[in-house]
Amino acid sequence: MVNEIEQARLRRARRMDRAALTAIYDEYYPPLYRYIYHQVGEVETARDLTAELFQQLLQALHQSNGPTQNLRAWLYRVAHNLVVDYFRRQQHRRHLPLKEELVSQADSPVELAEKNIAADKIRAALAYLTPDQRQVIILKFLEEFSNEETASILEKPVGAVKSLQHRALAALERTLNRAKEKML
């Protein structure tokens, strides 16, 4: 039933129906922004990439080349490609992203600093993973997708997602250990 509603909305979106497209934007903007932000760690960058993602959706639907079955999977794949392209460009530019301050009124300065340090370490370690490994980690542990949903977005079997998850956590653990050894 949900799939039928999704399909009907997608058909309207292919006809450039404003209401359908706005509904899609409202539903998918937050998770896609989060997904991108988890990887790039910058508000402005995440915002720009998310806006570009929806722009590409409009172009694709207008040219009849957009999603035909699974809109969410299509959106996450495009988001993944945008992030990969972004990191590729960043490698050439040698640009160091500005650190985003996660300000919370409830945190004390000490707690805030500790959280920021921990988050920075994790983000730095995530950057060492392969794109597929990073995508699995974010989708499963930060977006809390199931194995099946993750497999659908990655277009891989569930068993492959589990193996990818195992290798990603092992790589993350090794990276964090090396960082800890350097600190000592």
Added chain:
Amino acid sequence: MTNNIAETLDVALQRLQAGESLTAILTDYPAQAEDLRPLLHSAASLESVRPIKFPAPQTLQNDRAAFITNIEHFQQQAVSQTPLIRLKEQVVHLFPVFSTNNKYGKEHRRMSTLLIKTAIVFSLLFGTMGGTAVMAANSLPDSPVYPLKLAMEQTQLALTRDPAQQGELQLALAQKRSQEMLQMALQGDVPPEETGVRLQQHLQQTMQLAGELPEQNMLGLLTQVQQMTQTQTQQMSQAQAQASAPAQAVLGQAFQYMNQVGEQAMGGIENPHSFQARFGKNKPVDDPEPVVEPTEEPTTEPTGEPTVEPIIEPTEEPTAEPTEEPTAEPTEEPTTEATGNQYNKNETPEPGQFGQNCAGDEADCEPVEPQSQHQQNQNLNPGQDCTESGECEPIGDEHKYGQDDTVDNSGPHNDNCTEPDCVPAGDENKFGQEPDPVPQPADNGQGQQNSGGGSDNSGGGNGRKG
């Protein structure tokens, strides 16, 4: 083992996300606890990056407004630029396998599609080209693809380097032209004259190439020429009965020419050296205005049209008296008078003039064709001393220049003969007159008349010196 640990890790992670403690989970997997512990710790540490900072609400509103503006922008655009693109998009929508767009992910990307498209493109491309080539190869001169056929033949000729193979190829092309003319005539069409010209050119090239080949190869090629011309002339004679009048005329010309070439080929088979001298590398160069190098003996090789009947009759006013310098300078400009001779004007070799370029060994040089009028003009050179046109016969080599056998050319002759029945002196083997050790002064009478008679067939070379 890896699969097992991956499965166990997945179950343990689900229990961890459900809120179970790490100790409780590891207790259930004692054998794999050491492997699972760091992995579960890493997964738990990811909670530190969960907090997200969103842009300001106003910024989000602006982004949303910009998205809606983009929607309106796309709504105002045409669905697609052309009906063809719309059709393509409709097809792609119904059959996603035909989609070529891979910009936005893997949804429509299939290697099989690319392979199928590539195969179709290649088959269409080469299939069409091959079909056109086959069609052109069987085309007739009135076909639109006939120029392609000729171009392919020219390419084939250009790629053939061996003279023997070139000769065979030229002969094969000549046969093709002949067959084309036959087919068109039998279909009720009139073969274009260009095809006949091409036929002659191919045969001419074949004969020239044959003359440049070693004797053994030359004989083989000439045999083929002789057989081909025989076959084609037979077919042409049969086709002429069924062809229209204009087609008959065209076929008749081709028939006549191939007959000549066949006879020349036969002559070449019987006398290879003569043929090589005539068509080989040492053959004389045909110039529009023949300029014969001064030699001891006047060059009298004819180059006129072979089909003209020989004219043996002397000129209106034959020169009874020897010219001023009969043979002392025999060939200083022996053929200058040719500029006024209608046959010498045809020095440009027309197809069918094989055998006119006799050069080299005079003994071997025999005109293949019936002696032309031009030949007769040359023959008149030695004996133009006669002043009477009635019975005066020019003197020359009877074997070479077609002189009347009734005239006795042997022995000394009277150089000053003025009587109708006199015979001017001359070298019996050459040009009639014995060289006079003391050149006689120029006689401005008859000799000059001869020289001025450019259009006169009797305008012999000796008279020209005046």
